[in-house]
Amino acid sequence: MKKREFIKVSGLAALGLFCQTPAMKALTKNTAYALPEMADSSEAFWEEVRKGYDLPDAFINLENGYYCVQPLPVLHACERHMAALNREGAYYMRTRQLEDKKRIAEQLCSVAGCEPGTLMITRNTTEALDLVISGFPWKAGDEAVMADQDYGAMRDMFKQVAARHGIKLVSVSVPNHPKSDEELVALYEKAITPNTRLLMVSHVINITGQVLPVRKLADMAHAKGVQVMVDGAHAFAHIRFKLSDLNCDYYGCSLHKWLSAPLGAGFLYVRKDHIPELWPLMAESESVPKTDILALNHMGTIPAHIQLSIEDALGYNIKLGWERKEARLRFLQRYWTDKVRHLPDVILNTPVEEERTCAIANVGIRQYTPAALAEVLFKKYGIYTVAIDTPSVKGCRITPNVYTRLKELDVLVAAITELAKGK
Numbered sequence: 129m130k131k132r133e134f135i136k137v138s139g140l141a142a143l144g145l146f147c148q149t150p151a152m153k154a155l156t157k158n159t160a161y162a163l164p165e166m167a168d169s170s171e172a173f174w175e176e177v178r179k180g181y182d183l184p185d186a187f188i189n190l191e192n193g194y195y196c197v198q199p200l201p202v203l204h205a206c207e208r209h210m211a212a213l214n215r216e217g218a219y220y221m222r223t224r225q226l227e228d229k230k231r232i233a234e235q236l237c238s239v240a241g242c243e244p245g246t247l248m249i250t251r252n253t254t255e256a257l258d259l260v261i262s263g264f265p266w267k268a269g270d271e272a273v274m275a276d277q278d279y280g281a282m283r284d285m286f287k288q289v290a291a292r293h294g295i296k297l298v299s300v301s302v303p304n305h306p307k308s309d310e311e312l313v314a315l316y317e318k319a320i321t322p323n324t325r326l327l328m329v330s331h332v333i334n335i336t337g338q339v340l341p342v343r344k345l346a347d348m349a350h351a352k353g354v355q356v357m358v359d360g361a362h363a364f365a366h367i368r369f370k371l372s373d374l375n376c377d378y379y380g381c382s383l384h385k386w387l388s389a390p391l392g393a394g395f396l397y398v399r400k401d402h403i404p405e406l407w408p409l410m411a412e413s414e415s416v417p418k419t420d421i422l423a424l425n426h427m428g429t430i431p432a433h434i435q436l437s438i439e440d441a442l443g444y445n446i447k448l449g450w451e452r453k454e455a456r457l458r459f460l461q462r463y464w465t466d467k468v469r470h471l472p473d474v475i476l477n478t479p480v481e482e483e484r485t486c487a488i489a490n491v492g493i494r495q496y497t498p499a500a501l502a503e504v505l506f507k508k509y510g511i512y513t514v515a516i517d518t519p520s521v522k523g524c525r526i527t528p529n530v531y532t533r534l535k536e537l538d539v540l541v542a543a544i545t546e547l548a549k550g551k
């Protein structure tokens with residue numbers, strides 16, 4: 129089979145795989161997006177994809193790790209939803225809002241690969257995971273395990289809970305270049321004691337882009353009676369996985385990151401039997417059974433057009449093709465990292481193994497502080513990145529997106545090469 133045909137067939141198979149529920153069938157039927165129909169992964173295809181974005185002329189955005197701007201079809205759909213809500217007002221909120229929310233949660237279950245009724249829409253990862261951390265049935269003396277490289281907001285919530293409930297926090301430091309999955313499993317395993325109740329693990333570490341072996345960590349933790357909460361902020365719609373394969377207890381992510389939904393969208397998965405064990409962030413009416421995930425999902429009045437746009441972002445990504453997107457993102461990262469990895473004074477803080485990375489990588493140059501590197505990249509070369517300055521990671525996080533051109537990455541490679549030579 130020719131490469132082009134193979135990608136076409138596997139793309140359709142991928143679409144089929146996620147179209148099994150009635151909700152997904154309806155979704156894929158209704159998505160007439162102006163994406164190129166070319167079923168290959170040529171540069172011409174990606175150039176067409178880029179035309180579907182409104183991007184700044186003034187700089188090259190290599191900071192898609194904060195969030196991924198919406199492609200125009202999603203942005204326009206969001207604008208239409210906002211206008212429709214503004215037209216119908218309370219009528220929409222009182223009639224169709226809840227059924228739309230349930231349908232979209234079901235679509236997310238289908239794409240994420242979890243049982244219906246185990247996933248709720250949130251505003252972001254912070255809200256999703258803070259619900260678990262703060263709502264977990266802690267007892268004084270319990271312990272929680274996490275990593276120094278985990279996201280600050282979650283670590284802060286753990287600190288608050290430690291002060292409030294008298295629990296102990298144990299933190300490991302994940303190496304930037306692990307030799308094996310077993311090394312990582314042993315690292316976390318050593319931090320577990322008979323008092324450990326919950327282990328937090330990042331699916332993709334945000335400062336380096338390292339992908340962690342979540343399934344192996346979850347199996348190890350479960351064997352010791354410890355529940356596992358995964359920070360998937362950077363994983364969903366970036367790397368392909370099925371939640372049921374990860375065997376975790378809780379999974380939170382932000383949909384304004386790699387799904388390119390509008391800002392303020394995320395989800396939380398909770399294993400069915402844990403739903404009644406958690407305390408919600410905002411109390412729900414007693415008329416909602418404690419076994420229903422909606423009992424955890426009271427949000428007050430929200431910008432419902434954001435939630436409605438999740439459906440459009442899902443449709444866009446399905447048309448783009450999950451596998452094709454992941455392959456492109458990994459290719460873009462390797463395109464530049466392979467050219468600078470071996471240069472003197474250049475430090476790659478991201479593993480080289482394909483299965484441990486995707487779009488995100490972190491690079492430092494010995495002579496530059498992270499802040500100075502970010503500044504010179506922006507001021508001299510017009511490249512926008514973010515400086516990461518932690519004890520274990522010193523460099524700039526570089527995050528391309530599907531619209532990134534190879535020639536933009538060539539500018540980055542030339543900049544790193546020049547700066548490392550002291551020019």
Ligand SMILES: Cc1ncc(COP(=O)(O)O)c(C=O)c1O
Pocket residue numbers: 193194252253254255278279281330332333334359361362382
């Ligand atoms: C690993 C990780 N977790 C959680 C978050 C928080 O995401 P949000 O601000 O969308 O809640 C981020 C944000 O960048 C992140 O990188």
